[in-house]
Amino acid sequence: MSNLLIPDSAIVREVFHENDDTSTFTLQFTDAQKRLEYTFRPGQFNMLSIFGVGEAPISISSSHDNRENFTHTIRHVGSLTRMFGKLKVGDLLGVRGPYGNGWPFEQAQGKNLLIVAGGIGLAPLRPAIYYILRQRELFGKVELLYGAKNPGEMLFRHEYSKWAAHLSMLLTVDDAAGFDWNHNQGLVTGLFDKMESVPENTVVLSCGPEIMMKHVTKGLLARGFQSGQLYVSLERKMHCGVKKCGRCQVGSKFVCHDGPVFAYDVLENEPAEIIGVLGRE
Amino acid sequence: MLQEDHPLVKSAGTVSLPAAELKEFVAALMQKFPVIAPILKGREYVFAQLEDAAQLADDYQPTILPAKKVLQQPLETVFSFVRQEAFAEDGKCTSLGEERICFVDHGAAVQKKVLFGVRPCDVNSFNVLDEVFCKDLPDPFYCQSRQETLIVAQNCVKPCRSGFCYYQQTGPGLQRGYDLLLTELDNAYLVEAGSDAGRELLALHPFAAAAPEMSLARDELLAATSRRLPKHILTRNLAELLEENVDHPVWEDLQRRCLGCGTCTMVCPTCFCYNVYDKLDLGLESGVRQREWDSCKLMEFSQVALGHNFRKGRQARAQWRIYHKLLYQQRQFGKTGCVGCGRCIYSCMVNIDLTDVASTLGGE
Numbered sequence: 001m002s003n004l005l006i007p008d009s010a011i012v013r014e015v016f017h018e019n020d021d022t023s024t025f026t027l028q029f030t031d032a033q034k035r036l037e038y039t040f041r042p043g044q045f046n047m048l049s050i051f052g053v054g055e056a057p058i059s060i061s062s063s064h065d066n067r068e069n070f071t072h073t074i075r076h077v078g079s080l081t082r083m084f085g086k087l088k089v090g091d092l093l094g095v096r097g098p099y100g101n102g103w104p105f106e107q108a109q110g111k112n113l114l115i116v117a118g119g120i121g122l123a124p125l126r127p128a129i130y131y132i133l134r135q136r137e138l139f140g141k142v143e144l145l146y147g148a149k150n151p152g153e154m155l156f157r158h159e160y161s162k163w164a165a166h167l168s169m170l171l172t173v174d175d176a177a178g179f180d181w182n183h184n185q186g187l188v189t190g191l192f193d194k195m196e197s198v199p200e201n202t203v204v205l206s207c208g209p210e211i212m213m214k215h216v217t218k219g220l221l222a223r224g225f226q227s228g229q230l231y232v233s234l235e236r237k238m239h240c241g242v243k244k245c246g247r248c249q250v251g252s253k254f255v256c257h258d259g260p261v262f263a264y265d266v267l268e269n270e271p272a273e274i275i276g277v278l279g280r281e
Numbered sequence: 282m283l284q285e286d287h288p289l290v291k292s293a294g295t296v297s298l299p300a301a302e303l304k305e306f307v308a309a310l311m312q313k314f315p316v317i318a319p320i321l322k323g324r325e326y327v328f329a330q331l332e333d334a335a336q337l338a339d340d341y342q343p344t345i346l347p348a349k350k351v352l353q354q355p356l357e358t359v360f361s362f363v364r365q366e367a368f369a370e371d372g373k374c375t376s377l378g379e380e381r382i383c384f385v386d387h388g389a390a391v392q393k394k395v396l397f398g399v400r401p402c403d404v405n406s407f408n409v410l411d412e413v414f415c416k417d418l419p420d421p422f423y424c425q426s427r428q429e430t431l432i433v434a435q436n437c438v439k440p441c442r443s444g445f446c447y448y449q450q451t452g453p454g455l456q457r458g459y460d461l462l463l464t465e466l467d468n469a470y471l472v473e474a475g476s477d478a479g480r481e482l483l484a485l486h487p488f489a490a491a492a493p494e495m496s497l498a499r500d501e502l503l504a505a506t507s508r509r510l511p512k513h514i515l516t517r518n519l520a521e522l523l524e525e526n527v528d529h530p531v532w533e534d535l536q537r538r539c540l541g542c543g544t545c546t547m548v549c550p551t552c553f554c555y556n557v558y559d560k561l562d563l564g565l566e567s568g569v570r571q572r573e574w575d576s577c578k579l580m581e582f583s584q585v586a587l588g589h590n591f592r593k594g595r596q597a598r599a600q601w602r603i604y605h606k607l608l609y610q611q612r613q614f615g616k617t618g619c620v621g622c623g624r625c626i627y628s629c630m631v632n633i634d635l636t637d638v639a640s641t642l643g644g645e
Contacts (some may be wrong), residue, residue, distance in 0.1 A: 001388070001419060001424060001425055002420070002421065003360065003386045003387075003388040003419040003421045003437070004418050004420075005359045005360065005388075005420075005421075005570075006359070006360045006373070006384050006386060009382065028349060049570075051362050051364075051382065051559065051568060051570075052362075052559050052560075052561040052565070052568045053559055054557070054558060054559050055557060055559075055570070066381070075586075077586045077587050078585070078586025078587070079586075081586060092382060200392075215587040233566070236583070236585070236591060237583055237584065237585050237591075238584070239555065239556060239557040240555075240557070242418045242420075243413075243417060243418075244413060244414060244420050244555075245554060245555050245556075245557065245572075245575075246554030246555070246575075246577070247551055247554060247575075247582065247583070249605070249609070251604075251609055252608075252612035252613050254613075258415075266387070271527040271595070273527055273528075273532075273597055273600060274527070274597070274600060274601055274604055276591045276592075
């Protein structure tokens with residue numbers, strides 16, 4: 001029986017500093033055969049290891065079309081992710097995956113898409129944006145709402161002009177002090193009054209802090225969206241990625257296996273006491 | 282081992298073992314396999330590898346830790362890694378210029394063994410854990426160990442101190458999941474084989490044929506044990522009661538009493554959660570990735586970077602355990618998460634009792 005908990009080795013090919021505490025790492029499997037075999041769906045994650053420090057689930061932030069390498073965008077805030085901040089080109093790390101279900105593109109095909117992201121939550125949505133840009137004709141209207149603490153914290157800024165050619169974008173920050181900022185200010189939910197998206201024939205993809213997603217679902221339900229149209233991607237502690245370590249359970253669901261993307265109607269009737277703020281209050 | 286026309290095979294593997302010969306049979310098993318069985322340790326019982334058949338506690342109260350610990354060990358090394366130029370050939374290595382990192386799989390070698398004297402509650406817990414560890418992407422540690430472990434189970438002919446297995450349909454008599462099943466009668470054990478591997482074990486001792494009335498005696502004893510169990514749990518509509526009573530005052534009461542120590546989860550035969558961490562040697566050249574039983578009752582269990590905790594309050598954690606045992610595990614795996622062994626009740630320092638919680642929810 002093979003030991004599915006031993007990672008494959010990957011080498012850091014490029015490090016791009018998105019902002020003060022977040023970097024995007026381009027990784028490549030050292031094994032040529034593994035490079036050929038490895039595929040993923042937008043919204044899936046890998047378990048990344050620094051040997052001697054630990055392992056954590058991190059979303060894949062690159063296009064699934066790129067079969068040579070893949071990227072992870074990591075905010076250096078925990079004991080392991082701070083070590084990621086020290087990685088240089090040529091360093092070695094461990095990768096297992098991909099795990100999880102990914103964004104619901106089967107259900108979204110032929111429909112309008114509303115993407116709502118907060119902070120680092122844009123990282124798992126970036127493969128979805130690439131997916132949409134590559135086959136733009138499969139979807140109706142596509143709108144991206146993105147909020148961050150301040151303009152400097154916004155991820156993938158150099159790509160916005162490319163994205164904006166194919167989809168509508170509304171950006172907002174909590175605080176623009178000290179920045180040259182001509183977009184919106186306030187919470188991402190404040191953009192609902194300005195967006196063009198309507199409930200009819202629209203699928204919503206959202207990722208961000210859970211309290212943000214709670215307000216996103218509330219705000220959209222109040223605007224006539226149905227909970228089955230809303231998809232959220234959850235973060236939980238994980239130690240295996242394969243439905244064994246039990247850390248990521250949300251009610252009867254395993255976030256690593258049944259998620260991380262959930263239709264909101266799966267979560268909304270579970271008690272908040274047990275599954276967290278996205279549950280029934 | 283045993284020819285197909287052997288009388289024991291023909292008798293469908295039901296035989297009799299005089300009580301005085303039990304340890305002889307154990308000694309015979311020990312000739313062929315490591316035998317892990319309950320032994321007395323201080324005033325409590327534990328599963329341990331026998332060095333001498335005389336150590337066997339044949340009439341024991343539930344062990345401190347469940348028999349699960351033999352299959353999902355409390356602490357195990359997942360793999361080790363070493364950074365160096367040259368390394369043993371059997372490892373999996375990656376070279377990067379001057380640097381080379383090699384892995385050694387610790388999930389590879391598993392020895393065949395006998396788990397002796399396991400109670401029906403613990404055997405039923407294996408059926409739950411099989412769903413967790415051996416479906417979809419199988420866990421090499423648990424599943425290989427499970428495949429290589431022969432189960433000699435032992436029916437409970439006396440009630441234990443806090444069990445309620447009868448109400449969870451997990452005891453005191455075992456229906457399936459054993460290679461051999463022992464039932465202690467007046468002065469002999471009824472020994473029943475439940476698998477070909479079990480029938481083969483019968484060749485290791487000169488058993489006598491079982492008299493037909495032994496099966497009747499077994500049924501009567503088990504029925505009597507069922508009636509005399511110290512605890513009962515309300516099972517009718519329990520799922521609905523839990524779903525409808527998330528805000529019941531009983532949870533507030535648990536929060537006040539629970540110490541958040543995690544003992545209930547450490548002694549639980551169906552708890553499967555684990556933590557993972559790396560350890561480096563002092564030279565920073567090699568290290569191990571280990572995993573260790575963990576507990577949803579401990580505060581750090583659901584905490585992520587930046588300190589956010591998805592189950593921070595003691596109430597959320599106390600409530601989660603009971604919901605998982607009595608509701609979610611059934612939904613996840615189609616098998617009850619509570620096998621009624623009563624260990625969590627007996628071990629709790631502040632007498633939290635999930636059968637009481639169920640009764641309170643049911644208005645009893």
